[in-house]
Amino acid sequence: MSGAWPPGHRIPSEHELLKEYQCSRMTVNKALSALAERGVIIRRRKIGSFVASPQIDRTVMDIQDISTEAALAGHDHSYRILMRRIETLDASTATQLGETAGAEILRVHCLHVVDAKPIALERRIIMLAMVPSARTESFAMVPPGKWLLDLVPWSKARHVIRAFSTDAVTARLLETERGEACLRLIRQTWQNSHTVTYVEIIHPGDRFQFAGDFHPTERGVMDQLPRRSIS
Amino acid sequence: MSGAWPPGHRIPSEHELLKEYQCSRMTVNKALSALAERGVIIRRRKIGSFVASPQIDRTVMDIQDISTEAALAGHDHSYRILMRRIETLDASTATQLGETAGAEILRVHCLHVVDAKPIALERRIIMLAMVPSARTESFAMVPPGKWLLDLVPWSKARHVIRAFSTDAVTARLLETERGEACLRLIRQTWQNSHTVTYVEIIHPGDRFQFAGDFHPTERGVMDQLPRRSIS
């Protein structure tokens, strides 16, 4: 990490390292495997281990549930259910989600308020086949995001972040100017290749950002600190 | 991952698993440690291992160099250097970067064009103390992002994604409407706690998004596929 060995430089073999550090091969191997997993080095049998080119900037972003996040940051969070309706999936939305039309869904719209300011507008679709208990849940006590995370395990998630100019309705709800730049986070969550939920969360651009740190060396690539902060 | 064990459920101890799977404890331990590193389970001595609550959605985003990315996607990429100037760091920028004022920097502005459409406006600061060879580099052949990645190893990076309404200058360069919502990616890269480069990349909102997938189970959390796509 000092940069003394440039990308492509061959690092000592396990055998050389175990002599240098006076430890067993398993120990050296574990360390090098961890580096390889983090993409710091590349290893090939018979060839050796090489410093990887950091061509690809990987960053780990924690995109948390809003209520949890606000609580962690010591902010006051509340929310209001704007809409809650059981529908069947129309053809175009079904295609978008990769599901079949006609499936029963629960549509929930929800406005999140932190420190008396609207911070997010959440538009969510919950597949009732995957989450039957949502049918009778009012979300009066627990917001839908948190409720789902606590209850339904998921095996795959996809996040997309886009920019978005507010339309009149969104601007009014978020108490911003119409046309204001917003961040739009789209998340689809699956369990065994079935969609569990699809959610669009719109954040006012002047009050929100997503952040991620990447430190290849520090213990636990996944154990990094702050990701998304309320500004 | 099937969901049969809900979050908080205690999974069998290493000793029970090695009996079940007829393998050594090291093998079981390696598997469980890998799951713990990915955040699928939580392990505590004497207590046991438990299915983690997937409260925190982690997503890995590859935020690549634009030219590399365009090449991968089979798009035609070109760029134009708009400005290239050696300056000294003023007080407010120095504070922003966490560096000391007066340091020599190279400021480079660059417009990236993919398939004849402007796709990104890059405003970059390179710390000349960390990258002395940048002083004589014209960036005529290789864009600054790629040039830096190939040459200078980094040990830490921070990414911030924000929404941004274009001002008149930016809108003209990106050939969009003024006030159009844009994605603004800010990246600061360090080498041993010294800033190497700071860059702001502004993407037109209608042509860009950031995406990330997360599959906790699949081999290599870091080996996932596409992150940022040109739409």
Added chain:
DNA sequence: GATCCGCTTTTGTCTATACAAATAGATACG
């Protein structure tokens, strides 16, 4: 000269064993 075979190096993975660290629960003690 081309192809195949075997040798060597290096990583990948497993086993069996050992001891350390954390800590819940039981026990002893004041």
Added chain:
DNA sequence: CGTATCTATTTGTATAGACAAAAGCGGATC
């Protein structure tokens, strides 16, 4: 009853040894 100590369990980490898999290299064979 409260506190300290002991014990058992479970994870964390290390060692030494073994064999497998990939792949470069050299030599034998045709």
